[in-house]
Structures are given as structure tokens and as C-alpha cells.
Amino acid sequence: MKRIGVDVGGTFTDLIYVDEETGNIQVAKVPSTPSDPSEAVSVGLNQVCEAADAELADVDLLFHGTTVATNIALEHKGAEVGLITTHGFRDILHIARHRKPFNFSLQQDLPWQTRPLVKRRFRKTVSERITAPNGDVLVPLNEDEVREKVRELNAAGIKSIAVCFLHSYLNPAHELRVRDIVLEEIPDAYVSASCEVVPLYREFERFSTTALNAYVGPKVSKYLENFENTARKGGYKHGVKMMQSSGGLATVEGAMKRPVNLMMSGPVGGLVGGIWAGKMAGYNNVFTLDIGGTSADIGVSANGKLQMRHLLDTKVGDYQAMIPMIDIYAIGQGGGSLVYVDDGGVFRVGPQSAGAFPGPASYGRGGTQATSTDAQVVLGRLRPDRGLIGGGLMLDVEMGRTVIGEVAKQTGLSVEETALGALQIQKFSMVQAIELNSVRRGYDPREFTLVAAGGAGPLFSTEIAIELEVPNVLVPPHPGILSASGLLATDMQHEFVGTERSAIDELDFESIEANFANLTAQAMERLEADAIPEDRRIVRRLADCRYSGQGYEVRFDVPAGKIDQKWVEAAKDAFNKAHDAEYGHSFKAPIEIINIRVIGVGKIDELTWPESPPQKGDPKPITTRDVVFDVDGKAMALPTPHYDREQLGVGAVIHGPTIIEQYDTTTVVPPHCTVTVDKFGNLIVNTEEAIARKTGELSDPILMRVIGGAFQAIAKEMAGVLYRMSYSSIIRESEDLGAGIFDKNGFQLAESDSTPMFMGAMPKIVQNVIKILGNNICDGDVIFHNDPYGGATHSPDCAVIVPVFYDGELIGFTSASAHLIDIGGAFPGINMAAFDVFAEGSIYKAKKIYEKGVRNEDLWSSIFENVRTPSHNEGDVEALLAACNLAKRRFLELAGRYGTKSVETAGNYWMDYAETMLRKEIAKVPDGEYTTDIGYLDDDGVNRGKQLPVQVKVIIKGDEITYDLTGSSDEVMTSFNCPYEGTTLSALSFITRMIFLDEVAFPVFVPQNEGMTRPINAIVPKGSIFNPNFPRSCFARFCQVQRAVDLALKALAPVLPDKITAGNSAHLHFISYAGFNEDKGEYWVYLEVDEGSYGGRPESDGMDAVDCLIANTRNNPIEELEFTFDMRTERYELRDEACAAGRTRGGIGMVRENRMLVETLVSCEGDRQEGDEPWGILGGEDGLNGSIYVNRGEADEEYWPAKISGKTMKANSTIQITVPSSGGYGNPLERDAQMVLSDVLDDFTTLELAQSSYGVVIDKNSMTVDEAATKSLRQRMAN
Secondary structure, eight states: OEEEEEEEOSSEEEEEEEETTTTEEEEEEEEOOTTOHHHHHHHHHHHHHHHHTOOGGGOSEEEEEESHHHHHHHHTOOOOEEEEEETTOTTHHHHTTSOOSOSSOSSOOOHHHHSOSSOGGGEEEESOEEETTTTEEEEOOOHHHHHHHHHHHHHTTOOEEEEEOTTTTTOOHHHHHHHHHHHHHOTTOEEEEHHHHOOOSOHHHHHHHHHHHHHHHHHHHHHHHHHHHHHHHTTOOSOOEEEOTTSOEEEHHHHHHOGGGGTTHHHHHHHHHHHHHHHHHTOOSEEEEEEOSSOEEEEEESTTOOOBOOGGGOEETTEEOOSOOBOEEEESOSTTEEEEEOTTSOEEEEEEEOTTTTOSGGGTSSOOSOBHHHHHHHTTSSOTTTOBTTTTBOOOHHHHHHHHHHHHHHHTSOHHHHHHHHHHHHHHHHHHHHHHHTGGGTOOGGGOEEEEETTTHHHHHHHHHHHHTOSEEEEOSOGGGHHHHHHTTOOEEEEEEEEEEEEGGGOOHHHHHHHHHHHHHHHHHHHHHTTOOGGGEEEEEEEEEEETTOSOOEEEEOOOSOOSHHHHHHHHHHHHHHHHHHHSOOOSSOEEEEEEEEEEEEOOOOOOOOOOOBOOSSOOOSEEEEEEEEETTEEEEEEEEEEEGGGOOBTOEEESSEEEEETTEEEEEOTTOEEEEOTTSOEEEEOHHHHHHOOOOOOHHHHHHHHHHHHHHHHHHHHHHHHHHOOSHHHHTTOOEEEEEEETTSOEEEEOSSOTTHHHHHHHHHHHHHHHHTTOOOTTOEEEEOOTTTTOSSTTEEEEEEEEEETTEEEEEEEEEEEOSOOSOSSSSOOSOOSBGGGSOOOOSSEEEEETTEEOHHHHHHHHHTSSOHHHHHHHHHHHHHHHHHHHHHHHHHHHHHOHHHHHHHHHHHHHHHHHHHHHHHTTSOSEEEEOOOEEESOOSSSTTOOEEEOOEEEEETTEEEEEOTTSOBOOSSSOOOOIIIIIIHHHHHHHHHHHSOTTTSSSOOOOSGGGGTTEEEEOOTTBTTBOOTTBOOSSOHHHHHHHHHHHHHHHTTTOTTTOOSOOOOOOEEEEEEEEETTTTEEEEEEEEEOBOOOOOSSSOOOOSBOOTTOOOOOOOHHHHHHHSSEEEEEEEEOSSOOOOSSBOOOOOEEEEEEESSOEEEEEEOOOSSSOOOOOBTTOOOOBOOEEEESTTSTTOEEEOSOEEEEEEOTTOEEEEEOOBOOOBSOGGGSOHHHHHHHHHTTSSOHHHHHHTTOOOEETTTTEEOHHHHHHHHHHHHO
16 A cells, blocks of 8 residues: 655645555655645655655555644634624623733733634624523524624625534524525635534633634635645545544545644644554554754653543634644744843743744854754764755854853853753753653653654653653654654544533433434544445544533543443443543542543554665764763763664664764764664664663752752642632632642742732741641641631632651642632622621631541531532532642652752742842832822722722832832721732732733743742731731722732833833622522522723733733633523623723723522622722823623613622522723824724724824725824824
8 A cells, every 4th residue: 555644834844655565665855835835745746756656646545734724823814704693792702711821911912802813893793592501592593683794794805704602512503594694695605603613512612613713714725625636636546634633534525624623733643653653663652752943742642542632721822722632742942942041040941942044053044042953063962064954954063162152151061061951951841741741640651662753852852761761762764754654644533522411320311322323423424425434434432521510521431332320330430530540539429421522433554664674784883973961960072973874774783872863853872772773664762771870960050940840830730630620610710729839938939820819828828827837737737728817818718738748857838729619608609798807707727637647527527517518619628639739749759859958959049030030120110119199999898988098109229119008098897808918918929020020021931939029028007908907807808909009000100111001900890699509408609700901001902801910810601600500691792882092092891791590699899880990091091990780771770889798689680790991001192093993893992082082084984094184183183
């Protein structure tokens, strides 16, 4: 059988030809042609067939993997898309999950708003509504309205349309009818209906995936048509097979309908190729490491199986894509990664890259910055006289030494030590990434083989294997084109999915059997269309399950055969094992099935790689030169023979150190490793002797980077376990949580990238626990704490603290904190009217729920017996405990690997670094006292109309900053006070970080730890709202500090205009809905965070409808809410009023309307309805305040203040929450006129305001800017 694999990348198109009968193998690498990728394919096919002396007509199978779809999304060059969606939900794609990508950035943008898949002007709503849980039609589809909207899109030139209705996964009828109407009105339209693209619940993810399909669809379809035509013109007689992100193949016809499934298929080909190469060589467990110029792709496969990424974690560039996707981890480390020392003295490599041009300095193309490739050249691992790409690119070793030498002056190491250190930093970044995806999922690296791929993979792989204790490295014959090789080893595969929400113990056997049968029939129909013979068809059944109440599902194979009680028990057992494998923990709890899946597999003849000729005589090196290696922790030059791989035959054995060169890569073999050429021409590098000899010694700069990276990885992993395992929506969906690791003094070493408010609170919690317990902290203890006068942000934020002992010595703590939905106070969920802290609910001060490894059953029971939501609370605390215990294991592994002294030294090093970096930035501001206007909060929740002052002074002195809140309101006799340590100080630390070390604007990432708090001081009078006396209640503590930090920005505006924003919404509308569930015998409580907006920024508009400042949670999916609670959302979109004008406009708030289906108890912690509005700055206009109305527009309409406690809403009543819009930045007359036009088209402002606020004259008929009239008007307005 003759096969060709074609992998089209952004730079090169790789091809491989294999004739299994004759053993003829040919490869080709030709420059890609982005304008029409099929041109490069045509050239490559001609080349590879000519080299093989074969005709394309004789080829049996032609496989194709492409980055075309991915590049369209990454480069934002897709089709202009229209959207037809449910009335009231125009902005689902705009609001997304209302969470910011970065916690610590005022200047970041939201790519789904700045580069939308569907511009707002092309999002059309129509009357229709499907409801949960049964897919009933609440509002029939208005077909006349649909036709009107489709005609509007057609008139605007829109030819690609996405159709996305709420709950269409339950009932697709409305979407399918709209699809038909679109095709009736626009016969050549490209239509993507969400029920066909991804029929799964969670509206934003489904809408985004469908819009992405529509965005890339037209161009991908044209490309695939051209590709297939190119192949047919060349004589190819069969159908082209396309690689998908799921690891299977599809026909061109199938790929044209759902091109979103082609996303990320390039890296998948590399993993599949690695699995096949490993299997061919006798290794079933493989890691794949594919390193290119800018990044490294890391894959893991146990027993030849592909791991799937969770659907909520699947993204393509800036966009959510809820598609089956192989779990491949990418990090910013490659041959072009920059090597440098930052302003804080940290030795760094990447993620910035020199790019292909000018590239590394040693390329001789004008590059002046040191890179990883330059380090390889300095160490002698890349021969300058041989160059790269078979000699097509020569290397300048002196330029490499010069730039690495400049870095060496800062590291205090020699040039060679610096070069070796740079590669070690990269090595450990990759080691940690592999561990994150393998060791931490229960896989033992000693049972795996590392497959090296890409141009730079073989340069690093053996040293990485030694560190991981992987016994063998496999370098395939053509590692630079492993993705193309992987195409040849893939089966046809089609996945069909449907939502099937049910408690697994309450399954309707007949219904689920029928649904599985329906999906199976679809799979078989597709395989029939693929012309797959019946005896080559395989069907796999899978399910996505979770413990009832959780928000993240685990995907696993379910048993075959009849669905009955025996099947249910087997499925439950399989799920528990899958959950334990994923998170290291399983529960004895009810299980809920969410989705069912069927994968239809069409088996293709297994690729047989021809055997290579044997070695004749001893291998002969082409040269021997000094190459620098790490020998017992020191950089040492060793005489190293270099071999030409083409001259090595089967059976050749070479002992390291050695270098093996070939056209597309170089393999580095360190000392004490042995290379053998197997019968297929693979290089097998055995590392066992090197592993036995390794000392683990590293120079200090490298060791600090390695341990610091491990700190960050532990904290990140903690948060992932916590929100995936938790039960309450406020944790699992909103991610209202924090997690981190601490030294033995309670100083924070690293924190998770979760809710910012926990940033300053968690070290205070740990330090207060140490203060309370003193020497009574033992190995095996687990401590529970939620005291707002002991570091907690407020009492619902409950923390679990676990001490870490190594050889009997306390070396640190792990801790996680999350918002429990009820703690037993006077009102369920939110308690605004608490007179003192005792009225908030249960307060625990450093109580041991485990002591020396033994659970205190009485205390454990009492924690959950005294709340309204015991089941959810217990599940959430179990998740907190699981996260802390996992981090404890990681902490101990780190101490075991590098020693407790090194870990302690690294902790101090990184805290000092964070402090140094912050001090340097503060010192750039002129000394002085900076003040601004007094802000006013609405009231305290009881004394209506009595506004509360917030006064802020910012004092800069040298490299320290002080916030003086003197003059702010006295403490109040309600819940509206702030815990001093857990909230006030935390918020001030947070805004300081955002201003001075902005994650997006600052050139390097500075980790968040205790050092960040050292340059920050606060003057906060005791007895004020920001520092209340015990026992004042502090339950509702968020809006106050939001206003304080917002005013701090205003105070600093005169001296830091390029680092601040205009006035933000600076508030929170935090609402609880509650009722009593008779069946369960306990309350249900739903907590809703209604997001705000950002003021205009120096270089970009304010962000719309997003959690603001020190808040960064996610919204709860409407489709989850309506499935779980007796509520229905009837509107969720941007508010109607125009944005605040400015050179950069203010962000727009949202409006949400919920209908109660049963009598419901409602409470709200909010503000910014009656006080001062978000301020404009430097000529920008002010924003708008928010509001709450019950039964808005009805005869019994009622206005509610922002703070309410336990008000009853009757069944069928509605509540409408409108959140503030933020202020504008700069003179509106300076805003680009075309941007103003765009704002008008997207309904962000009006024609009238375009003229009166911006001085922009727009022709109403043509909807274009009248440039002359605009210039004249702006001149008059300026004068």
C-alpha cells in the first residue's frame, strides 16, 4: 500500500511518502504558501512523487493535516459572520463568562470583545424560547421575524450565519427551521447551527464554538475544495482524509461542514505519530516532545490511548471551542526563545521569541538578543560550519558568544555556564509541563519512552528524560516531520454527542438505550459514507459524568451491551476510577450523567514501516569536537564524536557523549547514555546509567528558577482540583476561591490564578492560625478557619490549612479557601442585616477537623449540621481538603528532590524578587501626597438615604506607597464593614500590583507572593468602615474596597495617566436566591455575581460587562441555572444606554432579568445605585449608576435599593438588575471618527451623541463619516 501524508504548517509544508511493499520512503519540506496553501501542496506532491519515482494515481491513501483553520482564527482573518439568537440574549458572545484573562492587569483587553467572532451589529435576535429540563417550547419561533433578520444580514453582505438558541441541545427544532429559512433566503450561505455543531449544554461555550465554525468555515471549505481538486488533477483517485483535533480522520465533505473540528490538528498529528513510532519500536507508553522555534508541544499517551482535554478547557487562540480535542500542552519554549536577565536579577528564557527573522544572533541576520539556539551554538551542540537545514543556514559562533556573553555579565557565570544554564531553565520548564500531564495523573515516567520530534526536540529530549528518569528516548527517522508521519497511522473517526442529564441511579433505561442507538446510527451512516467496510467499523460508547452538584464532568468509556442495573453499577465503578485517576480522589456520592457519546471508528490498514539496512562495520564519526555538557553540576567541555545519521545502520551502537546530525535536526546524547539503531532506523537512547549517576546539583540562578516554577505549578494545580471537584456553583462555575502554598512562617510562596480578593487574605489566615495554635501544630493536622477578625475575607470564605512536615520538621503550609453558599446566619446565602459577627453564622477559629491524621467526627458533623446547605458544603470542604493534600504531596516531593534548605532559600529569593520589582516601579513616581474627591456609598443597608463617605489619600515616599483612608465612614451597625487584614489590606495590595506590575503591560511576569506586600503601608483608623471594632459584622465587605481602590486610581491620575483607568463600576451586585427543597429536606441557594465594567484606558476602551477590579469570578451558565433551580433568565445583554464618551469610551454594564418560578427569598449585597456615578477623566464623560427593579414595566413595578435582606418574591415575578457603566478617558473629540461610526453601528452610542459628544457627523443614509463636516464641527467644538 502506498500512502502520502501532507502536513501544512504556517512556515513549511511537510510531506512523507511510504510504499510498504518496496520499502521506499521519501520526505519533502517546501515553503508554505499562506495565500493559497494548496499551491505548496501541489509543489510538495510533485516533489515527493518524483523522488519516489511514483505517480499520484498509484497512491492508495492521501492524508492531510492542516493549520489553515487554526491560523484563520489566530490571525483574525475569518468570514464576516451573522448570528441569529434568542431575543434578550444578543450579547452572550460579548459577555462570555464575564471573567478577565488576567487578574493583575488594568490595561488588558478582552479579545472576544475587541476581536469578536460576530460584530454586535450582525447579532440579530428573534422571538423563540425553549426551556429546560425537557426541551418544551415556551415561545414559538416567529418565522416572519427570522426572515426579516436574515434579509437584513443578506443586505449587509453576510454569507456565513451562526444559529444559536438557548437549550437547543434539548430541542433542535427551532434552530433547524432557521437553518432552512436562511438557505431559502441566501442559497449560497454557509450555515452553522449549534445543535449540529456541538449539541451540548453551556450556552456561551456552545455559541462560541458555533460562531467559530461559521468564522473559519467559508475559507476552510474553499481551501479543502482546492486541495482535493489539486490532488485529483494530479491523478489521485480516492477521497482525501483529514486529521481532526480528536485524533481521528474525517472526509473532506465532513470537514467542510464542521471545520472547527480541524482546529489544533497539527500538534495532534505529532502525538499520533509518536504513539505509532513508539508502538513500532515496542513501547506502548510514550511522552512526545515536539519543539520548534517558538514553542514546545507536549503529549502523553498510556497504552497507546489519547487523553482528551476537558471541553471547558478547549480553546483556539482567543476563542472557546467546545470540541473533542486531544490534550496537548504547549509552552513558550523553543529554539528562538530569548535568554536574558530581568530588572530584578532573575535569569529568564522565553516566552518571548526572536522569531524566524531576524532570529537568533548566530543566524547572522541582524539579531542582537541572545536565544536558546545561540546557547546551543556556544556549547558546540550545533556545528557552525554545518549549519541548519542540511547546511542551508550557516551559523556565526562568534555572534552567539557575544550575545550570551552579555547575559553572562549579569548572571555572574562564565559564558559556557550561562549558555548551559539557559538550556537547563528550558529543560526544567518542559520537565514540569510533562510532570503536570503525567506524574500528577498517576503515571510513572519510568514506564514511559520519550519520543523526540520537531527541529529542536532531539536537542533537548535526552537530558529531559534523565531528569524525569525516563529510561529510553526514541528519535524517529524523520523527527522534523513526525506530524506528517502521524497522519499515515490514523483511523477514520467520528464523534457524536448528546446531552442526557439524569441521576445515574434514576436512568430511564429505554430512553438512554434509544439515544445511544441514535448516535450509533449517525456514526454508522458517516462510516458508510466514508466507504468503510462493515468488518472495519468499531463503535465506542462514552459518557461525561460528575458527582451530583459538581460542575466539571469526567469523560470515560462506558460498558457495551444492554443498559440495565448491572450496566449502571459497572458505569459507576468506571466513573469513580476515572475521577480518581484525574483528581487523585473519588467520593461516595450520587453520580450524575451529563452527556453521552458515540465514536465511530473506521479501521485503516496499520502502517508498516520498512526495515532499514544493517550497520556495516563500526560507525565512523565525521568529526570529533569539544561539546559542553553538565558533568556533576559543572559545565565541562568533552571531546565528542559527531555522526551522520544517514551512515548509521541497524544495530549500530554509540556511547555518549555524541552528536548525531541529519537534515532536519540534531540529536544530543550526553555522557553515560548509549544510542542503538533499531531495525526501523529509530535512534533509541538508553539513559539508565546517566540516571543512576545524576547528582541533581544546579547553579543557584537555575535552581531558583526551577523551584520557583514548581511553586507556581503547585498553586495552579490546587485551584484546578478545587473548582473541578466542588459542588457549589459559586466555586465550580464562578471560581470564587483561592489556593496557595506558604513557608513555615505563613508567608505566601505562590498563589493560584483565581479570585484576587484572596491574594492578601490567605497569608493572613495562615499567620493567624499559627498565632492561635502556636506549637500545637502537628503532622496530619487539618485546620478549618473562617474568622473575619483572623485574616478571612469574610465569614463565608472558609479555609482549610494543612501543615507540611518533612522528617519531623515543619517546612510550610498548604491552604485553600472558597465561598460556601451558606454558613447558618439569619438569612440564606447573603446576610446584609447582621448586627454583629455572631449573627453572620458559624465562625471557626483555627479548629482542627483532623488531628494527627484522625478526623474529628463531632466537629466535622457540626460544621454541616448547622447550615442550610449541608450536602453542598460538605462536598466543597472535601474539595478544599483534596486540593490541600495534593499540594502537600507536591511540596514534599519538591523538598525531597532539592532539599528543604534549597526550597526555603528559593522561597526567600522569590519573595525578595517580587519586593524588589515593585519597589523599583514605585520609586519612579515623584514623592508626594495625592488626593481626590470624596466618593459616596449608597448606604449601610438599613439607614436608607444616608450615604457613606470614602476618602483616599495616596502617599509616595521613595520606594514605598501608603494608602490613607482617614475621613472614610465610621463603622456601621450592619454587615457593611470590611475585615481589616483579609479585605482592606488585601484590596490595597491588589490595586498596587495592578498599577505598577500590570501582567499585560509589564515586560516580565512577577509572581504573586508575600514580597509584594512589603512596600505597601496603610493608615486606616480603627473603628472605621475599613477597620471595624470586634464584634461588628463584616459579611458584606466588597463594594467599600472597590470604591477605595477606584479612588486611589483617580488620586494617582495626574502622575500616572498611562497606568490608570477612568472611573470603573467599582461595585458588586451579589445576589442570593433561596428556597426550601421538600424532597431533599434542605434549602437550595443560588449565588449570582452580576458583573460590572471598566473605565476607558489610555490606549483602549473600557471592558464591557466584566468582573471589575478586585473581582474576577465567572458567571453561571443560564442553561445550568435553569436546569438546576426554579428560575428562568429572560434577558442577559448589555444595557441599552449609550456608553460614556471619551477618547477611549467607558465600558458598558449589563442588564439581567430573572423570573422566579416559585416563591423565592432574595438578598443582595450591592452599591452604586444612588451615590456618585463612575467618573470620567481627562475630559471623558461620567458613566451611569445601576438599579434593581422588581416586575419592571408592570403595574406593580417596584424599585429596590442595592442592599436587601431576605425579601420574598412571589412566583412568576421578575427581578431586573442593571449594573453601572463606567467613565470615559480623554477628550471625546480625539476619538477616531471611524471608531465612533463603529460604535454607532454596534449600538454602543447613537447618531445624535456621535455628533454632540464626539463631533462626528455621520450620513444617515450611507452610514459613513462625513469627513469634511466632522473636521469643521470638531474645530468649532474645540474652540
